Amino acid sequence: MTRALPAPARDVVLLLVRILLAVVLLAHGWQKLVTNGVGATAEGFAQMGIPLAPVSALFAVVVEVLGGLLLLVGALTPVVGLLVVLNMLGAAFFAHLGNGVFVGNGGWELTGVIAAVALALAAAGAGRFSVDHLITARRREPVPA
DSSP, X not given: OOOOOOHHHHHHHHXXXXXXXXXXXXXXXXXXXXXXXXXXXXXXXXXXXXXXXXXHHHHHHHHHHHHHHHHHHTOSHHHHHHHHHHHHHHHIIIIIGGGOSOGGGTOSHHHHHHHHHXXXXXXXXXXXXXXXXXXXXXXXXXXXX
8 A cells, every 4th residue: 555644534644743842841851941941951961961951952942942842832833843853963973872772771762753743744844734834824825916
């Protein structure tokens, strides 16, 4: 079977994927912002050898919290998806690659899956149940004379 899902089913799947990814991003971003604090997150990043640790920590917090919220409503999905991929590549490269695959050992599997899902959303779009779709549909409507 090589057919894609019918449009209504695809839109439901995209909605569910966006919600799941948003929850994961928001949980991690909230941890960096509130539980640990941006300062402690930056210190942890510095200990891992992440360049410009305070800037990198702030970037991660913004991408994960604001990006998570945007994905939840399906706004700016391609841009957010690519920013999440960039964030996860940094996390994988600086914190996880040397630890193998499994997350239980500090490996890259979680960052890899998050990046893959974000990249797929960037490519596929947010689907019909999204702000992106509402904006696109409005632009296509003819203006009454």
